[in-house]
Amino acid sequence: MPTPESEAFLAKKPTVPASFDGVDYDDNKRLKQAQDxxxxxxxxxVMMGRLVQQELNKCYYREGVxxxxxxxxxxxxxxQLLKDHRIRGYMFQQENYVTKK
Structure with missing residues (x-):
């Protein structure tokens, strides 16, 4: 059974998707939420990669040769996770977002 989310967690949870689709760049509050x-x-x-790394270390130790x-x-x-998932920041996505007009 999943743990219910607290009110403090829900207050900090982002309300926008992790992209700049449909974000008005003049609205600083929504822009900051998209960046976050x-x-x-x-x-x-990155944390998912760290968990896989920890399991890999346990496996190496457990299995030996x-x-x-x-x-x-x-x-x-x-x-695969090392290759694909890195912290890149938001500037590239934000500056190279092409708006459809």
Whole structure:
């Protein structure tokens, strides 16, 4: 059963998607919320990579010399996460957003 979210958590939870689609750049409050949502999403992916790394370390320690056979799936998952998920910030997405007119 999932833990219910507290009122303080819900107050800080972003209300905009993690992109700049439909964000009015003149509205500073919505722009800041979009920036925060992009950064939060990137941090979630980084922390997911950290969890996979910890499981991979446990597997290496547990399996010993057989770690190449037993931990291959975790290793591949970790390498994929390293390649794809990094903290890049929001400036590139914000500056290169093409509006459709």
């Amino acid at each position: 949502a992009v950064i939060r999403e990137q941090w979630v992916h 057989n770690h190449l056979e037993k931990c291959g799936a975790l290793r591949e998952r970790y390498l």
